[in-house]
Amino acid sequence: MEPLRSMIGKRIELELSGCKSLLHGEFIDMGSDVLVLYSNSKYIYTPIHHLQHLRLSEEWENHTVDASPDSKMDLTNISYRKMLMNSRGIFTEIYLGGAHSLHGYVTGIMNDFFVYHSPMHQTVYIPVNHVKYLIPYPPNMTPYSLSQEHFPVQPSGVALSRTLDQQLKKLEGQLVVFDLDEHPHKKGLLKSVNDKIIQLVLACGDDIYLHIDHIKSVHLP
Template sequence: MHHLNNEVVFIEIMGGKIFNGSLIDSSDEIFVIHVNNQFVYLPTDHIYTLERDIDNENNIQSPSEIPQFITKVNQDLTLFNILSMAKGLHVELMVTRNEALHGVITSVMDDYFVFQSPIYNTMYIPNKHLKWIIPHIKNDLPYGISETEFLSLSKIKLPTLKKQFADQIAELKGQLVILNLGKDFSHIGKINHVEGRLIEMKDGKSNTIYCNLSHIQIVNPV
C-alpha cells in the first residue's frame, strides 16, 4: 500500500469507526494515519475497508512532522516494535468497543502487553484485541494528573511476567479480576483455574463460570 502514502483516505475499523486523514505509512501489521494533528497507529487485523478520499472536502493536508514512533529507532513497522517504542509515554488505546484507555505501557511480551491506567490500575491486554494506539505529546498527561503521578505508573512493580497471555492469566489463580472492564462479554470474579483456552471463575454468587480466553480483551486484577 506504499503507493497510497500521503494520500487522503478513509479507513473503516471493524465496528464502524471511520478515520479520515492522510496515510503516512503501512506494513503487513500496521497502518499509520494522520488525523486531527495526531498520528494513529492501526493494526491491520482490525481494518475493514480503506479507500481514497478523492474529493477531500475537509481539505486534509499531509503533516509537516514525522511520526515519533518511526523516527525514534530504525525498526520495522510491526505491532511489537510500536508497542515497545510507546513504553513510558502517555498513549491512548482502544480495546473494548467504545471506551478509550489512557495511561502508559510498561511491558511488552510475546502476545500481550501490560498497561497501567490511573483509573483501572494494572491491565493485561492481548495484542490481537488492540484496535488503535495514539501517542500524545510529552506534556499532555491524562486526567489532569501531575508529571510525578504519571511517572509513578511506570515504576509500579509486578511479579515476573510470563511470555504468553494464557500463562500470565494462569498466574492470577486465586485472585479477583474484572474481565473486559465489566462491558460486553464481561465477568467479575475469582480465577479458580486456567486450562487450555478456558478460564474457570467463581462469580459474586459463587457460581462457577467458564470464559473463553480468546474473547478476553482485558484482564484487570482487583
C-alpha cells in the same frame, strides 16, 4: 501490499473490526503488519489484521493537513511490535473496541500480551491481537493532566510470564475484571485456567467459562 501502498499520501476512510466509528485521516505510512494515519494532529497506528475496508475519503477531500506533531515515534521500517516497543514510556491512548479507550503507558511487552499502566485501572494486561489502534501523545502531556508527582508509573507486584495464559495462572484465586467491565459475566473470581479455558466464579456463585482468545484486557479491581 502494493495496492495499499499506492494509497499512501491520500485522505482515506478506514473501517476496523470491532470499531463503532470509521477513522478518517491522511494515510502516511505502513509496515508489513501496521498502518499509520495522521488525523487531528495525531498519529494513529492500527494493526493491519483489523482492516475491514480502506478507501478514499470524500469527507476529507478539501481538508488541509496541519503540521506534524512533536512525536518520538519512529516511522522508519515500522512494524506492530516495533510500534509497541517505541511507545514504552510515552503517554498513549489504546482502543480495544467497545465503548472505552485506555489512557496511560505501555510498561512491558511479552510474547502475546503487554502490560499497560492506567491511572483509572492501574495495571492492565492486554493481548497484542486485540489492540484496534494506538495513539501516542506529545511528551509534555500526561493522562488527565496529572502531574508526575501524582501519577508515578508503578510496576506491578506480579512477576511477568511470557504468555497471557501463564500470567492468568498466577492470578488464580483472585478477583479479576475482563474487557474493562463492559459485560456483567466478565468479572469475578478467577478459579482456574486450563488449555485456554478460563473458569470464572460470578458474584452470584455461578461458574462461567470463557476462551482466553476472546479476552481483550485483564485487570484487578
